Amino acid sequence: MANTKKFSDRKKDERAAAYIFTTPAMILLVAFLVVPMIYTVYYSVFKYQVMRPDDIAFVGMDNYAKLFKDMDFWQSLKNTFYFTVIVVPVQCVLALALALLVSKRFRGVSIFRTMYFSPQLTSMVVISVLWTVLYNSNPNTGLINSILVGLGMQPINFLTNAKTAMNAIIFMSAWQGAGYQMMIFLAGLQGIPTEQYEASAVDGATKWQQFWNITLPNLKGTIKYVVMITMIQAMKLFTQPYVMTQGGPRNATKTMVYYIYTQGFQKGNFGYACSVAAVFFVIVVAMSLILQRITNAE
Amino acid sequence: MKKVVSLLLASAMALSLAACGGSGSSGSSAPAGGADASSGTTTEAAAPAADASSSEAVSISIWQPTDKEAVENWWVEKINAWNSEHPDIQVSREAIDRSDSYAYDNKVATAVTSNDLPDILFVDGPQVSYYAANGIIVPITDYFPDTSDFAESTVAQCTYDGQLYAISATESSVAFYYNKDMLKECGVDTDDLDSRTLENPITWSEMAEIAEKCTTDSYVGTHIVMDHGEGLPYALEPMYISEGKDYISEDGTTAEGFVNSDEAVKTTAFIANFIAKGQANVDPITDEFLNKACATMIGGSWEVATLEANADFDWGVTYYPVADDTKKAVSPCGDWSAAVTRDCDNVEAAGQFLQWLMGTENVASYAAAIAKPATRATAYDDPAMADYKDGPRALLVEQLQNTAVPRPRTPSYATFSTDYAEAMTNILAEAASNGTVDEAYIKEELDGVSTKFTEDYTTYYQ
Numbered sequence: 001m002a003n004t005k006k007f008s009d010r011k012k013d014e015r016a017a018a019y020i021f022t023t024p025a026m027i028l029l030v031a032f033l034v035v036p037m038i039y040t041v042y043y044s045v046f047k048y049q050v051m052r053p054d055d056i057a058f059v060g061m062d063n064y065a066k067l068f069k070d071m072d073f074w075q076s077l078k079n080t081f082y083f084t085v086i087v088v089p090v091q092c093v094l095a096l097a098l099a100l101l102v103s104k105r106f107r108g109v110s111i112f113r114t115m116y117f118s119p120q121l122t123s124m125v126v127i128s129v130l131w132t133v134l135y136n137s138n139p140n141t142g143l144i145n146s147i148l149v150g151l152g153m154q155p156i157n158f159l160t161n162a163k164t165a166m167n168a169i170i171f172m173s174a175w176q177g178a179g180y181q182m183m184i185f186l187a188g189l190q191g192i193p194t195e196q197y198e199a200s201a202v203d204g205a206t207k208w209q210q211f212w213n214i215t216l217p218n219l220k221g222t223i224k225y226v227v228m229i230t231m232i233q234a235m236k237l238f239t240q241p242y243v244m245t246q247g248g249p250r251n252a253t254k255t256m257v258y259y260i261y262t263q264g265f266q267k268g269n270f271g272y273a274c275s276v277a278a279v280f281f282v283i284v285v286a287m288s289l290i291l292q293r294i295t296n297a298e
Numbered sequence: 299m300k301k302v303v304s305l306l307l308a309s310a311m312a313l314s315l316a317a318c319g320g321s322g323s324s325g326s327s328a329p330a331g332g333a334d335a336s337s338g339t340t341t342e343a344a345a346p347a348a349d350a351s352s353s354e355a356v357s358i359s360i361w362q363p364t365d366k367e368a369v370e371n372w373w374v375e376k377i378n379a380w381n382s383e384h385p386d387i388q389v390s391r392e393a394i395d396r397s398d399s400y401a402y403d404n405k406v407a408t409a410v411t412s413n414d415l416p417d418i419l420f421v422d423g424p425q426v427s428y429y430a431a432n433g434i435i436v437p438i439t440d441y442f443p444d445t446s447d448f449a450e451s452t453v454a455q456c457t458y459d460g461q462l463y464a465i466s467a468t469e470s471s472v473a474f475y476y477n478k479d480m481l482k483e484c485g486v487d488t489d490d491l492d493s494r495t496l497e498n499p500i501t502w503s504e505m506a507e508i509a510e511k512c513t514t515d516s517y518v519g520t521h522i523v524m525d526h527g528e529g530l531p532y533a534l535e536p537m538y539i540s541e542g543k544d545y546i547s548e549d550g551t552t553a554e555g556f557v558n559s560d561e562a563v564k565t566t567a568f569i570a571n572f573i574a575k576g577q578a579n580v581d582p583i584t585d586e587f588l589n590k591a592c593a594t595m596i597g598g599s600w601e602v603a604t605l606e607a608n609a610d611f612d613w614g615v616t617y618y619p620v621a622d623d624t625k626k627a628v629s630p631c632g633d634w635s636a637a638v639t640r641d642c643d644n645v646e647a648a649g650q651f652l653q654w655l656m657g658t659e660n661v662a663s664y665a666a667a668i669a670k671p672a673t674r675a676t677a678y679d680d681p682a683m684a685d686y687k688d689g690p691r692a693l694l695v696e697q698l699q700n701t702a703v704p705r706p707r708t709p710s711y712a713t714f715s716t717d718y719a720e721a722m723t724n725i726l727a728e729a730a731s732n733g734t735v736d737e738a739y740i741k742e743e744l745d746g747v748s749t750k751f752t753e754d755y756t757t758y759y760q
Contacts, residue, residue: 049758050407051432133583137730140516140591141583160580161731246526248720249727265404267713267754 037281040274048271050264056271063275073276075251076259077283083170083255084234091174091230092223095181100215102182103189113186117179124176128243131172135159135244162250169240169253177233181226188222189215224295231291235284256280356647358389359416361406363396363634365668372667376660380651387647392416403712409641410434417642418652421464422528423455423632424705424715427550430458431709431759435637437461441649447658451631452673455704464635465652467661468670471599471694471702472533472630474500474619476508478612480593484512491616496700499617499627502537502568505594509577512593519577521586521595522569523726530719532705533596534569536628539703540621541565545718546751550708553751557718558744565621566725566740574729599694603669615690617697631702633670671695713754717747 044064047057067073102113119127135158136142145155158168196214205213216223238257241247247254247262260280264273364370370393377389396402403425409415421429429435439462445453449469456464478488486508494500500508509519524533531545538544543561546553556562572578579586587595588608595601596618605613618629636655638648654660662680665672671686671694672678678686678695685691706714721743729735 047757049432051410051428051434052758053411054433132581136581136583138518138579138581138583138591157580157727157731160727162727163731246720246723248526248723249731250724262716265407266716268407269754 040277040281042274043271044275044278046271048269048274050268050270059271063272064279066272067275067279072251072254072259076254076256079166079252079254080235080237080256082166083173083237084231086167087170087174087177087234088227088230090170091177092181092226094174095178095226096185096219096223098178098182099185099189100211103186113183116182119176120179124239125243127172127176128240131168132159132244135168159245160249162248162252165245165249165252169237169244173234173237173240177230181230184226185219185222188219192218227295228288228291232284232288235287355385356387356644358387358418358642358644358648358651360389360391360418360420360636361394361416362391362420363402364393368667369664372664376655380654387651389651406434413641415639415641417639417644417648419637419639420634421637422634423452423466424528424532424707424711426456426464426635426637427458427707428709428711429637430461430463433640435463435639436642436645437463438465438638438649438652441653442656447675448673449631449675449699449702451698451702451704452633452635455632455707456635458707464637465656466633466635466673467656467664468633468668469599469631469673469698469702470633470670471698472536472596472618473599473615473694473697474505474594474617475587475597475601475605475613475615476594477587477590477592478614480512480517480590480611481508484514484593486511488614492614494616496617496627496696500619501622501625502619503622505619506568506571506577508594509572510575513575513577517590518579518592519594520572521582521592521597522572522578523580523582524596524598526723527719528715530722531715532630532632533598534722535705536618536630536701536703537569537621538562538565539628540624540626542621542624544703544706546706546708546714550706550710551755553714553748556748557714557751558741558748562744563737563741566722566744567735567737569722570725570729570735570740573726574733574735576733580726580730599671599691599698600669602690602694615693617693618701627701628703629697629701630705631698632705671698675699708755709759710751710754714747714751717750721747 045058045060045062047059047062049055098116102109102116133141134143135145137145137155137157137160139145139149139155142155142158144158149155156164159165192215196218197210200210200214236257237255238261241253241255241258242261245253247258256276257280260273260276263269263276362373373391373393377391381388394402394405406415406419415434419429419435421435426435430437442462442465445462448465452466452469453462456462456466476486476488476491481488481491491500505520511519513519522534524530535545538557538561541561541564543556543559545557545562547556573580578592583589583591585604586592587597587601588604590611602615617627620627636652638645638652642648656674658674658676659680661672661674662677662682665677666682666685671691672683677683686695705711708714725740725743728739
């Protein structure tokens with residue numbers, strides 16, 4: 001009797017400690033995430049021009065009705081999905097490949113690790129500006145086009161052609177982002193017991209068989225995590241189109257977040273921007289849940 | 299090896315931090331003179347206030363985008379001078395980093411929501427009507443009953459609903475710049491260009507001819523994309539007006555039949571044609587003209603100072619090109635103007651300060667510091683403005699005083715600007731990818747601009 005009481009007391013203490021330790025994070029979370037989210041939903045049912053906060057009018061579901069008829073909204077949603085669907089596998093495979101390359105222990109491996117990781121240390125804005133110049137359509141200024149022309153090919157309007165602009169952004173985003181995922185994969189790879197490889201080598205397994213039957217299954221948790229964060233990050237794509245293409249050409253790179261920004265800040269349609277943000281939030285949460293379901297089911 | 303890595307990481311981080319610091323410090327160091335005053339006023343002002351006991355010192359705050367060193371120094375000097383002469387009205391200025399054209403606007407939008415606007419706010423010319431219509435800024439007509447000394451264009455831009463809402467010390471213009479060395483190389487008569495007058499400016503077809511002749515393997519004929527934001531509607535508007543239709547109706551209520559009129563489609567097609575034919579770059583590099591990547595450019599008045607300081611080639615500038623059909627001479631104008639906000643507790647004091655700030659002598663020295671044409675006619679008699687007596691600067695002032703037309707004065711300008719810039723970016727990109735100009739597509743895009751304008755205007759201002 002006395003023992004169980006003590007036990008439950010200790011449990012209570014632990015619980016109290018847990019609350020105390022999580023309080024700072026919780027306060028921040030509530031202040032900067034939960035409250036703004038509630039406000040977003042609240043303002044999404046108002047006509048609210050940001051420059052006239054005294055003239056807010058309740059409009060019910062008008063903003064949502066308008067949104068479903070808004071071609072720019074659907075286009076932005078489509079672009080965001082396209083970006084996500086392409087960039088997530090590309091970036092994850094690239095990251096895994098890089099991680100496998102640098103997981104070996106050899107002289108100078110850290111230099112490679114640092115090199116692959118270094119784009120992560122540079123601001124996305126800086127990288128976007130750099131790539132805008134690299135992609136420039138004029139072979140006299142754009143490095144990539146000057147190489148193409150040097151090889152006897154036609155220059156490509158990477159960022160000013162609706163067909164290539166998003167792919168150009170996908171390529172540079174995957175290049176920029178892969179380093180971070182590589183680091184996580186690297187940690188995962190180092191956690192795989194070497195005995196498994198040794199044992200399989202004794203049994204005569206090829207490198208390829210080892211990869212499929214030892215590396216991948218052991219990385220399952222890491223892969224889940226990496227895919228999830230890459231997807232959420234991809235859905236939030238903003239900086240690259242903002243700096244490089246301003247959503248163009250022909251809306252080809254206009255993403256959800258960029259659309260929310262132009263509506264809310266550039267044009268001052270705050271209420272409408274909030275309704276877009278609210279719908280977008282639901283979509284991201286739904287996608288995360290679906291992805292979790294899929295990966296858990298496996 | 300780990301040490302090497304951590305060293306690399308540390309240096310990379312330091313670099314990225316330094317990069318952030320660069321822009322940040324220019325914002326925070328700038329107001330040193332001014333911001334000191336704001337924190338200092340409360341304590342310093344307490345002493346005289348104790349003596350006077352009846353009235354405490356009024357403090358006036360100013361927001362303005364960060365500018366180059368000469369301008370920042372000008373402000374420190376002027377504010378110190380004012381503050382020492384007027385212990386009862388203490389002024390402080392905060393220089394806000396603009397980063398791009400919208401970062402400053404975003405800060406203002408946030409301050410509007412939280413009622414934290416400064417007393418005096420610098421507003422870009424075409425935004426004056428947007429802010430005025432929404433009651434963000436208040437009329438200052440009482441403090442400037444006589445504006446006859448100010449350029450008509452700036453007074454027009456700063457007037458909304460018959461009231462003066464802002465006042466500017468400087469103006470801007472856009473003209474046709476040409477690289478004489480390149481033009482001669484391509485067989486263009488530069489003496490003819492040099493000799494043009496306001497009555498006899500170059501026409502669109504002459505501009506097109508020069509652009510065609512001067513497109514070579516190493517440079518393009520001309521430059522028309524100032525940027526992908528406000529630079530597009532700003533620099534290109536005169537073409538539309540010269541052809542016969544402005545973007546928006548005179549009363550600022552509709553774009554239908556204006557930005558999407560036949561004249562506007564024709565004008566847009568003319569512009570897009572340079573891109574389609576490879577005579578202008580759709581994504582020009584920064585300082586394309588200075589870097590000798592284009593032979594001519596539709597460029598801002600501020601380029602004169604840049605070129606004088608840096609160009610290693612012979613260049614000239616002439617008036618903004620006119621449409622062949624009408625020969626109507628039009629030029630852009632508009633610059634950042636000072637306005638008093640609705641959150642200002644002491645409009646009287648702010649107005650008094652603005653009167654002093656916009657006096658002839660201050661306008662002249664400010665214009666000289668920022669290297670822009672002054673708005674006051676009498677400012678040109680000041681020795682500080684001696685550069686404007688002849689040469690390219692005199693030409694720009696002449697153009698400004700005779701053909702300048704302000705941007706549309708409509709509360710929906712922010713929406714219009716965004717949508718027009720987006721439509722133009724699309725149109726020019728299509729022209730670049732296809733190598734031809736599709737007028738049906740231009741019409742479709744401009745129709746979209748008009749529709750969105752109507753929607754914004756009817757939602758908020760009708």
